Amino acid sequence: MELLDFARGPALQFAMAVFAAGAVWRLLGILLLPRTGDRSAARIGAPSRLVGALYVIVRRLWPRRPFLQVTLFATINSYVFHIGLAIVVFGLAPHVLFLRSLWGISWPALPSNVVYGVAILTLASLLAALARRVSHPVLRLLSGPGDYLSWLVTTLPVATGLMATSHLGARYETLLAIHVLSVCALLIWFPFGKLMHSFLFAFSRGAMGARFSHRGVSI
Amino acid sequence: MRGSGSSSSSSSTRSPPSAHPNPTGAVPISSLVGDKPLINISGCPPMPQAMAGTITHLLAFGRVPELDELRRPRAFFGETIHDRCYRRPYYERGMFAKSFDDEGARDGWCLYELGCKGPVTYNSCATLKWNGGVSFPIQSGHGCIGCSEPRFWDRGGLYRPLSAGTARVGTIVAGAAAVGALIGVGASLLSRKRQSTAAKPE
Numbered sequence: 001m002e003l004l005d006f007a008r009g010p011a012l013q014f015a016m017a018v019f020a021a022g023a024v025w026r027l028l029g030i031l032l033l034p035r036t037g038d039r040s041a042a043r044i045g046a047p048s049r050l051v052g053a054l055y056v057i058v059r060r061l062w063p064r065r066p067f068l069q070v071t072l073f074a075t076i077n078s079y080v081f082h083i084g085l086a087i088v089v090f091g092l093a094p095h096v097l098f099l100r101s102l103w104g105i106s107w108p109a110l111p112s113n114v115v116y117g118v119a120i121l122t123l124a125s126l127l128a129a130l131a132r133r134v135s136h137p138v139l140r141l142l143s144g145p146g147d148y149l150s151w152l153v154t155t156l157p158v159a160t161g162l163m164a165t166s167h168l169g170a171r172y173e174t175l176l177a178i179h180v181l182s183v184c185a186l187l188i189w190f191p192f193g194k195l196m197h198s199f200l201f202a203f204s205r206g207a208m209g210a211r212f213s214h215r216g217v218s219i
Numbered sequence: 220m221r222g223s224g225s226s227s228s229s230s231s232t233r234s235p236p237s238a239h240p241n242p243t244g245a246v247p248i249s250s251l252v253g254d255k256p257l258i259n260i261s262g263c264p265p266m267p268q269a270m271a272g273t274i275t276h277l278l279a280f281g282r283v284p285e286l287d288e289l290r291r292p293r294a295f296f297g298e299t300i301h302d303r304c305y306r307r308p309y310y311e312r313g314m315f316a317k318s319f320d321d322e323g324a325r326d327g328w329c330l331y332e333l334g335c336k337g338p339v340t341y342n343s344c345a346t347l348k349w350n351g352g353v354s355f356p357i358q359s360g361h362g363c364i365g366c367s368e369p370r371f372w373d374r375g376g377l378y379r380p381l382s383a384g385t386a387r388v389g390t391i392v393a394g395a396a397a398v399g400a401l402i403g404v405g406a407s408l409l410s411r412k413r414q415s416t417a418a419k420p421e
Contacts, residue, residue, distance in 0.1 A: 004339065005374055005385070013386040020392045021399035028403025034411045093313050094382030097332055101383035111313040172299060173339040176381075 004173045007180035015184035022191025027199060043216030052213025053206035059219070060205050074132065077125055084122030088158065091115050112165070119162050126155045150193045156182035238372035249290070256283055259290045261342075263366035268347045269295035289369065291341070300337035300363045303345035306330065324360055334378035335362030342367040 047055070063071045089095055093109035100106040130151055133139050160182045162168075164175035190196065197204075212219050237245035249257055260269050273292050276284045284292045301307060306329045309315070315332040316324035324330070331338075337345075340363050344355040357363055362378075365371040375385030 002369070002374075005370075008375060008384050009386045012384045013388050013391055016388050017391050017395035021395040021402075024396045024399030025403040025406070028400055029406040032404060032407030034407075034414050093310075093315055093331065094380070097380040098382045098384065101380070102388065109313045109315070112311050115313075172301075176339070 002173070002177075004177040004180070007177040007184070011181055011184045015187040019187040019190055023196070023199065026191050026196055030200070031203065038211060038214055040215070042214050046216050047213050049210035049214055053210040055213065056209025056219055057202050057205045059209075074129075077128055077132070081122050081125035081129065084118050084125060085154070085158070087118045088115055088122060088161070091118070116162065116165060119158055123155065123158050123162065126151065126158065130155075146193045149189060150195050153182070153186040153189045154195065157186055238370075257290055258283060258286065258292065261289070261291055261296070261367040265367075266295065266343060266347060266349070269343065287341070291367075295343045295347075296341040296367065298341065298343075300340045300342055300345050300357070301335075303343075304329075304337055304357055305345070306357060319360055330357060330360075330362040332380055333362050334376065334380055336365030336368070336371070336374075336377075336381060337363040338381060340365040340368050340371075 046052070063075055068075075087110070090099070090107075091110035092115040093112065096106050096109045133143055133147070133151070157179060160175065160179040163170075164172060164179045167175070169175065170178075186195075190198075209219065236247055237243070258273060260266075260273060262269070269292065272295060273284060276292070276294075284294060287293055287296055289296075301310070304310075306327055309327065310329040310331055314323065314328045316328045316330055317332060318324065319333060324333075329335070335357065337357065344363070345357065348355045348358070364377045365374070368374075375383070379385070
């Protein structure tokens with residue numbers, strides 16, 4: 001079996017199974033945890049828990065003013081690579097075809113050259129994120145192997161995808177196989193590391209918003 | 220030297236000239252003749268220019284031409300169909316034919332979505348063309364089926380886009396999600412049990 005056949009077949013199948021099992025396990029494991037109810041009366045004028053939750057989910061999309069200057073780079077850089085990743089994953093025609101083979105739905109693809117440009121910007125942004133992580137004294141202390149692994153499995157598909165499209169370093173089919181295998185690595189690690197924030201960010205923000213708004217805390 | 224539907228490499232089991240389930244037990248020549256120089260001119264059929272050009276090279280220079288890892292002459296198998304395809308600019312622009320007879324297909328849009336294997340197929344169809352340079356499959360409106368590559372029949376379907384996975388994942392992913400749900404529910408029940416035990420007075 002050629003490397004590409006292995007990547008497109010058994011490897012992808014295994015990675016998606018791990019991703020599905022892991023993501024559902026972690027989501028249900030967290031969402032079904034017993035909650036300690038807050039029996040205190042709501043502060044006067046406090047919004048309902050739902051409104052408080054939704055408010056914080058949206059409000060935390062940008063930093064509060066006192067933290068704006070300190071977090072400006074991280075905020076902008078994060079937006080750059082998150083939006084960049086979304087454009088690359090959902091905009092490139094071969095990706096649309098891959099997703100169509102999974103979900104049965106498709107949408108118009110973006111011009112390939114536009115996506116390549118976005119991918120280069122995304123890669124630069126991810127490298128900048130790593131540079132900040134290793135150079136910032138506090139962030140470096142807070143970072144563990146899992147954080148670096150999350151960065152690696154996010155960056156590899158972008159880098160290998162660019163290499164494949166530009167035929168850089170090896171034959172196209174080899175690079176394509178490596179690209180698919182890097183996506184497999186991403187899928188396998190996804191549920192067990194901080195990449196799971198893609199699903200959990202709304203729940204964690206919502207829980208905090210519901211609890212704090214009930215107590216009249218402005219966040 | 221041989222021409223066949225798919226080429227063989229030095230590893231005879233890696234690229235047999237056969238399709239699943241291979242009822243005749245076909246094997247590549249390399250597994251039968253191990254002590255002779257071997258040149259593969261792959262294709263279904265092989266390009267006559269590649270066959271004639273290789274024989275000419277042998278006669279003119281008295282040695283085997285430069286070969287790739289599948290023992291194919293690099294002069295004819297050095298680049299992919301995609302590299303030299305006249306529809307390539309449409310690939311770069313993200314303009315893809317949706318069916319074999321739509322307007323895009325007729326206007327020369329890329330056939331990638333229709334399963335063209337040009338990006339992973341090494342041959343010179345796009346430059347030398349067939350029938351005295353008249354045309355080649357992609358120019359005639361059909362995607363490349365990758366006939367000069369090993370096991371091309373069994374690599375996920377002739378009309379399946381190259382970027383789509385070849386394995387059926389629906390049932391497996393659903394089963395995996397069910398297993399994940401069981402573990403997740405089990406973990407939360409265990410946690411509840413622990414909490415209620417801890418809350419009980421001594």
